[in-house]
Structure formats: structure tokens, C-alpha cells
Amino acid sequence: MKYYEGDCVIELDVNNEIRKATVRPSDVLLDVLREQFGLTGAKPGCKNGDCGTCTILMDGLPAKACLVLAVEAVGHKILTVEGLGGHTPIQEAFVQYNAFQCGYCTSGFLMVCHALAERKPNADEYEMEKWLQSNICRCTSYQEIREAVKSVLKHI
Amino acid sequence: MIANDFVYCKPGNRREAVKAYRALSKEDKKVFYYNGGSEIITMARAGSNAPDAVIDLKGIKECNKLELEEDYLVIGGAVSLNTIEESGLFPLLGTTGSRIADHTNQCRITLGGNISGTIIYKETVLPLLLTDAKIILYGPRGFRRLQFKNAFDQRIKLRDGEFIYQVKIKKEMLSLPFTHVKKTAIEKIDYPLVTVCSISYGNYLRFAFSGLCSFPFRSVEIEKILNDSQLSAEERLEKTHGLLPEPPVTDYQGTGEYRLFVFDNIIKAILERRNNEVL
Structure with missing residues (x-):
């Protein structure tokens, strides 16, 4: 069972590169991509899942990064516009x-x-x-x- | 950004999920089962209903099942609306799901999440009510297997620590002729003013509704009236109004009166089409 509490270090596969980030379980993927990895292609818009400016691909399917927890993305392939x-x-x-x-x-x-x-x-x-x-x-x-x-x- | 912290865990099987629920919900902690997460994240970000812990059910193999068995189609609670639609296995549910939110969100929103969320529309409930679906719940006391109509009354009746494990629909119900109409106030992608799902089962029309009242429902009494060919369409509609489980919703999208007007027009069109088919 995966278990995350407090500040935790995770590894994410972003644009075919394994990258480490220190996150809280409640951090959304959008913030981690932008603030920790400097991947600012995914834009913050409504941050409510309505506008789509933060869309990334998760295992080839579109997902709004404002509605994905960073910890949820562990083990999945993330593709941003930079990729x-x-x-x-x-x-x-x-x-x-x-x-x-x-x-x-x-x-x-x-x-x-x-x-x-x-x-x-x-x-x-x-x-x-x-x-x-x-x-x-x-x-x-x-x-x-x-x-x-x-x-x-x-x-x- | 979500201001508050919470614990995230992703169990690999149902027993681990319940074990985690028991452990995490001690000391009055607010623990949510988590599937697609769109509603939980939105509410947590707004601060309106933030959890202390979430238990992600997507790691449970059986909750991801989408498969035709001997007599039933089995759909796990963690299966996304997009997956259901693309499978083509249950066209009415696929069509209904494809009008909930937008396509990108449909890749994340799950059947279990839509049924058990707090948003009042829960449109995936409609096909399940119409097709005599069964629901399998799992919780601290093990499995409960129920007729969906008995498990859902205005909202899903989950016991403490239970989650939606699977839904089963008889094969013969999957391909019945159906109508799905969703009317919104302005934008195509929005919550419904009224959504109507209807199937024709043995030359008898079944109906289920969302948006009209503050919960989705199917009414056998309303169906009887709407199938009464001795009455004109107008008479049927008038009688139907008196059988609604509560007055139509009035909110920023439309008044109750307007919702009723939209409802009447949808039903009239369905009845007219049926008459034409019969003639």
C-alpha cells in the first residue's frame, strides 16, 4: 500500500525523465510541475477543472493537472507541452x-x-x-x- | 493550492482499503474514499469540505474491472466515464457519461465517484435505475449486494466505511432502445436543467430524471401515467407534475417553472417519437 503523510519525496516520470520532488499529499500536480520542475507550460487558469489551460497527458490521456494530486501521478507517465x-x-x-x-x-x-x-x-x-x-x-x-x-x- | 494537509494512501486490495479506513478514521478524522478526485480536490481547494485523509481506490484491481461475464456486465467503481463510453458495452451509460463535465474530465471521473459524490445531479444513476442494476458495496462488515434501486434513495446509502466496489447490469438490459436528453441553460457543458433517460423495455417506457429535483430519481407512478395511451400527452404531463417527489429546483440556472417547461418539452418529444414508431 502506498502511504504518504507530511512532506514526502516522490519520483515522477515527466517527459521521459525521472524527477524527484518533495511534496505534501495535498499538492496538486500543476503546482509541482511549475514550481519544482520549472515546467511552466501547463498554465494555471481557473484551477477548478473548467478551462483546460493546465492540461497534461497522463499515460497518454488528457488530464487537468489542477485536478490531479502529485502523489497520484507516481507510477504514471506524465507528458507536458515541453515534452x-x-x-x-x-x-x-x-x-x-x-x-x-x-x-x-x-x-x-x-x-x-x-x-x-x-x-x-x-x-x-x-x-x-x-x-x-x-x-x-x-x-x-x-x-x-x-x-x-x-x-x-x-x-x- | 489546497491549504490543508491530508494523508494519502492507495491500497492494493479491498481489505487494505477498509483497514486503512479504520485506522485513519479514528479520532473523528474525516476520511474520504477517492477515485477520480475531481470533486474532492475542488472542495478541498475551496476549503468547503477538506478531508484529513483520502484512500485512493484505483489500486484495487476489481474496482477497475469492466468486463462482460456470463449474464452480466461488471463495472468497477473506479472505472472512468471515458473508459465506459469507449468500451461501447453499455451505450446508455456511455452516452450519459459522455455528457457529464467535459471529455478530459471524463477521463478522470469514475462511475463510483459520480454516484457517491455530493453534486446533486449524479446522472450515471439514471441508466442504473432504469436497467435494474445491482450494486456491490464493500466495507468493514464485508460485501453487501443490493438492487441498485434499494441502495439509492436520493443518494447512495453507504454504511460507515463502505465504498462502491462494482455495479452489475444484466446483459439483456444493455442494448435496449434508449433516449438520452440533457438540456442545459446556455453552455453545452454544464450541469443540467433537466436530463431525461428513457428505455423501452417490452414496449413499455421507463424514465429517470436528473436536474428536475434536488436528486436523481425514477418513479414507477410517473411511468404508469406516461405509458397510459388513453390519455393525451398534455393530460399525462399534467398528472406527472403532481407526482414529482418534490417541487422542481429553482437556482441560478433556471426556475422550477422553467425546468418544468423544459421537462414537458423533452417528454412530449419522446412520446411523439414513440407514437410515430408505433404508427
Whole structure:
């Protein structure tokens, strides 16, 4: 049985690198990624699971890092926008289609879109919309984001 | 950031979970069983209901089970809504779950968490009420196997230290024709004004509702009225209003009157469609 109390040292697999952090069990993953690992790509937005700016991938599935305890992430593979490396098809597509304005939501959108393209490359419009609805763009770049995602999916 | 500290433990089996509960809940400590965590983290961050300890059930193999057995579909309490939907094994539950929160959150929200959380809507309850599901609870006194309708009355009736282990649904109930309608005030992703689930079982419509009252429910009396073909749709609806278990909810999303209006329109559409199918 895993048991964590008080300050404890955990190891997390983030972007294919094992990293140690000292956390409280009540620390959320978002804060640990940003404050201990300096991975500031996941952005604090609503911190309530609504906006999606803090989206990371956990074992390949999108998760809002504000709603994951850091201790829960032990033993799972975490991927942040830094781990995408800058030249994935979806990142190239976002540049090509100008799929951002202020950019604050971009890393969260990239993670959702990357996961969609990896897991469901044949996704249809309905599926795409369902995944994208998890994230909010306050600048309303939705049309450009949609075009960028479409360009990396196979059958739309 | 969550201001208060708590203990986190992740048992590897059900006995460890109960043992941890017993140990941690001494001295009036507030101990929560934990699945997806979205509601617990949100409440703890807001300071409205912070635990002293959480026991993560995702490490229990049987709570992660999603499998067709001989006569039943078995769904563990820690199975996520997204996993249920993607499996395609229980389309009504999959569809209902796919309209709770958003897709990313559905990858974390679990069946057990949705049923036993404090948010009033608990829409996954509706398919379980309609399909005569069974629920298996586990706690300090071992297993309890109950009809879901007997275990859920406004909320899940858990004894101290119990958690949702599994839910079982008869195979024959999984693929019945169904309707799922969720109406929200403005945004597609939001809590419901009204959610209606309906299945057709032996040419008889069963109905369950969320959002209309402060808890999800199925009413046999309401079903009788709604299936009474001697009455017009308007007459059925009028009689139905008097059979609600409590007055419709009035809150920031809509008044009780408006909820009733939405409810009437959903039911009318379902009845009309059924009439067209029969004709």
C-alpha cells in the first residue's frame, strides 16, 4: 500500500525523465510541475477543472493537472507541452493555421489535440469537437484551432 | 493550492482499503474514499469540505474491472466515464457519461465517484435505475449486494466505511432502445436543467430524471401515467407534475417553472417519437 503523510519525496516520470520532488499529499500536480520542475507550460487558469489551460497527458490521456494530486501521478507517465519537443505535427499545424492569439490556452489545447491525433487519428468532426470542448480560449481562436486539428487528422 | 494537509494512501486490495479506513478514521478524522478526485480536490481547494485523509481506490484491481461475464456486465467503481463510453458495452451509460463535465474530465471521473459524490445531479444513476442494476458495496462488515434501486434513495446509502466496489447490469438490459436528453441553460457543458433517460423495455417506457429535483430519481407512478395511451400527452404531463417527489429546483440556472417547461418539452418529444414508431 502506498502511504504518504507530511512532506514526502516522490519520483515522477515527466517527459521521459525521472524527477524527484518533495511534496505534501495535498499538492496538486500543476503546482509541482511549475514550481519544482520549472515546467511552466501547463498554465494555471481557473484551477477548478473548467478551462483546460493546465492540461497534461497522463499515460497518454488528457488530464487537468489542477485536478490531479502529485502523489497520484507516481507510477504514471506524465507528458507536458515541453515534452512535445516543438515539432510534432500538431505544433506545426498550430503555427501554420495561426491557431492562437494571446497563447495562454495554447499549451493545454496542444496537449488535448496531440492526444486526440495519437489515440484517434481517424476521429470525425463529432469526436474532435467533443475533445476540444474540454478547453477554453478566451481570445476565441476556435476556428483556427479547429482547422489546425483537422489538418492532422486523417479523415476530416 | 489546497491549504490543508491530508494523508494519502492507495491500497492494493479491498481489505487494505477498509483497514486503512479504520485506522485513519479514528479520532473523528474525516476520511474520504477517492477515485477520480475531481470533486474532492475542488472542495478541498475551496476549503468547503477538506478531508484529513483520502484512500485512493484505483489500486484495487476489481474496482477497475469492466468486463462482460456470463449474464452480466461488471463495472468497477473506479472505472472512468471515458473508459465506459469507449468500451461501447453499455451505450446508455456511455452516452450519459459522455455528457457529464467535459471529455478530459471524463477521463478522470469514475462511475463510483459520480454516484457517491455530493453534486446533486449524479446522472450515471439514471441508466442504473432504469436497467435494474445491482450494486456491490464493500466495507468493514464485508460485501453487501443490493438492487441498485434499494441502495439509492436520493443518494447512495453507504454504511460507515463502505465504498462502491462494482455495479452489475444484466446483459439483456444493455442494448435496449434508449433516449438520452440533457438540456442545459446556455453552455453545452454544464450541469443540467433537466436530463431525461428513457428505455423501452417490452414496449413499455421507463424514465429517470436528473436536474428536475434536488436528486436523481425514477418513479414507477410517473411511468404508469406516461405509458397510459388513453390519455393525451398534455393530460399525462399534467398528472406527472403532481407526482414529482418534490417541487422542481429553482437556482441560478433556471426556475422550477422553467425546468418544468423544459421537462414537458423533452417528454412530449419522446412520446411523439414513440407514437410515430408505433404508427
